[in-house]
Amino acid sequence: MIPDEAKPSMQGVLPGMIATCSGDGTPNMIHVSQVFYVDPTHVALSFQFFGKTARNVAENPFAELRCVDPATGDRWVIQGRFERRETDGPLFDQMDMQLEAVASMTGMTGVFKLRGADVYEVLHIERMLLAAPVTAS
DSSP: OOOGGGGGGGSSSSOEEEEEEOTTOOEEEEEESOEEEEETTEEEEEESSOHHHHHHHHHOOEEEEEEEOTTTOOEEEEEEEEEEEEOSSHHHHHHHHHHHHHHHHTTOTTTOOOOEEEEEEEEEEEEEOOOOOOOOO
């Protein structure tokens, strides 16, 4: 179950990452524009440029996702299983609107094109606290 403390990391403020492996175990890791909270047991990723990632989850549906809390810098590590891609409907529309807002704020309007919302079941989620900065004395 996704804890409430993890939700700020799933608001599209900072990009996330996804790591996948092909059927033969070849790894791939990329940044994603959005890791989006869907419900207590699901997140969605913005499908934009996922050529190799899409092939990997078709062969091996398990992935590791990482997202960052913009206020604390804490990382959330999610082990998930790809379930489906939505190309229309309420979830797609909500993610598309959020992606456009981020693009607008960063001067990238028209550059980002949401092709789908990839929905993952959350199998495990863990918080990795940001280490306190080291100060020289």
